[in-house]
Amino acid sequence: MALTRFARTAVALAVLGAASASHAAPAQDKVLAELKRLAERIEKLEQRNSELEARLAATTKPAPALAQRVEALEQANQELATSLQSDRISEREPELAIRLKAIEERTNAMGAPSRLAEALDGIAVEGSVATVAQRIDGDARESGRHESQLSWRGDLGITLPAGDIGQGQGEFYTQLRMGQGDSFTGLKPTFTGAFNSLAFQAGGGSEETYAIVAQAWYQLTTPLGDRGADSPHSLQLTVGKMDPFVFFDQNAIADNEAGKFLNNVFVHNPMLDSGGAVGADSYGFTPGLRLAYRNESGAPDWWQASIAAFGAGEGARFGRSFDKPFVIGQLEYGRKSHGFDGTYRLYAWRNGQYEGFDATSRSASGWGASVDQRVHEDVTLFARYGQSSSGKAAFDRAVTVGTEIAGNAWGRGADSVGFAWGWLRASDEFRDAAPLLDDFGFAARGAEQVAELYYRWHLNDQLSLTPDLQYVRRAAADPDAKAITVIGLRGLYAF
Numbered sequence: 001m002a003l004t005r006f007a008r009t010a011v012a013l014a015v016l017g018a019a020s021a022s023h024a025a026p027a028q029d030k031v032l033a034e035l036k037r038l039a040e041r042i043e044k045l046e047q048r049n050s051e052l053e054a055r056l057a058a059t060t061k062p063a064p065a066l067a068q069r070v071e072a073l074e075q076a077n078q079e080l081a082t083s084l085q086s087d088r089i090s091e092r093e094p095e096l097a098i099r100l101k102a103i104e105e106r107t108n109a110m111g112a113p114s115r116l117a118e119a120l121d122g123i124a125v126e127g128s129v130a131t132v133a134q135r136i137d138g139d140a141r142e143s144g145r146h147e148s149q150l151s152w153r154g155d156l157g158i159t160l161p162a163g164d165i166g167q168g169q170g171e172f173y174t175q176l177r178m179g180q181g182d183s184f185t186g187l188k189p190t191f192t193g194a195f196n197s198l199a200f201q202a203g204g205g206s207e208e209t210y211a212i213v214a215q216a217w218y219q220l221t222t223p224l225g226d227r228g229a230d231s232p233h234s235l236q237l238t239v240g241k242m243d244p245f246v247f248f249d250q251n252a253i254a255d256n257e258a259g260k261f262l263n264n265v266f267v268h269n270p271m272l273d274s275g276g277a278v279g280a281d282s283y284g285f286t287p288g289l290r291l292a293y294r295n296e297s298g299a300p301d302w303w304q305a306s307i308a309a310f311g312a313g314e315g316a317r318f319g320r321s322f323d324k325p326f327v328i329g330q331l332e333y334g335r336k337s338h339g340f341d342g343t344y345r346l347y348a349w350r351n352g353q354y355e356g357f358d359a360t361s362r363s364a365s366g367w368g369a370s371v372d373q374r375v376h377e378d379v380t381l382f383a384r385y386g387q388s389s390s391g392k393a394a395f396d397r398a399v400t401v402g403t404e405i406a407g408n409a410w411g412r413g414a415d416s417v418g419f420a421w422g423w424l425r426a427s428d429e430f431r432d433a434a435p436l437l438d439d440f441g442f443a444a445r446g447a448e449q450v451a452e453l454y455y456r457w458h459l460n461d462q463l464s465l466t467p468d469l470q471y472v473r474r475a476a477a478d479p480d481a482k483a484i485t486v487i488g489l490r491g492l493y494a495f
Contacts, residue, residue, distance in 0.1 A: 132490045174215060242287075259466075261402070449473040470485070
């Protein structure tokens, strides 16, 4: 009867489907005729089946062989159903169940990597651990004694997708930083802020090490116009705790102390960093809000305009964050010249809580430029200029220039040599005040001059070693100051 009901149902469904098709296409008369013939055959089969059932019912005992076969089939079905209720595989299970479970397990194993890849889509992780050993000569101290210093720093940056708002695509970035060991302290006065910009140490000294949340910001990039993601125009909004130099005063070969120059007059514009105009906290970070417009309609050339307000002074430490903030605006232009990339940036700033050389807090302003241009397959040049417009800055003008040369000429294409020179001119106010200040007490004149030379030896894609030499002449524009020499070695692991 079960077979009959199944057949009847199948035919009914087929008739309904054919009737629907007939309504849509009346020309299919042949299909209806065939269905009618099938229905007649099924009716005969049902009649024959009824006769067989009557004969079976009249029999007092079923045939022993048929009964055994039915019983065996029922038992096998029961064992199969019981086995499929569990995910475990054992030798006592039916062979069909074992095969089905094995296929299911292989299918799940194949799907797991794709599910993991889907879950991690859009997540980017980068990290580095660097260590620096340096020795400074005795001319940097009143005692005349040389000093050695060892430090290390670790950074971990994670970028996460943060969903879409309209056509805009959001992302969240966070950076953790840890380390031990400081740059040299207790030296004779210099305009140079740090011989080792990579040093990072907690306030408790070298015996303490812990991680801080260096950066944590959200960024929304929204294409403009009706072309969606293909639009050459976009608007970018960034808010959170950040390093201002990630977005301003960038440079291709002079903005990464972990892989390029170590002296901070070459890492960033000296007016902003060594001179303190940026107003960030003691670790170089501050809360802020940034807005930028980017135009790539002339690709591969592009240009961008951006403006931002960051906490300064107490605001950099999340106290009164936008009370007299540090405000900076930048215009930048990127181009290709004979296939070589170059970027040109012009910016101006105002810090409402700038601390001058006399330890007083007042507003200060200035402007600067940062240029990097690749001029040869192996040679890239850079230049920066900074000038103070107001505020009691110890030096009011700064020029830094340099180059990085890849090692293809000597068969080491991944290696590079870097050289930079800087000129930091003492301001008129500082020259007048220096003889009366406790930390200085000398007649300043001219400019401090700084030079740095390094060779980055590329061991593999993750490891590099960099011997480094720094030289400072007329420190803090003191014409009688002895030259200072610093030698060092940096090791870097990055991924």
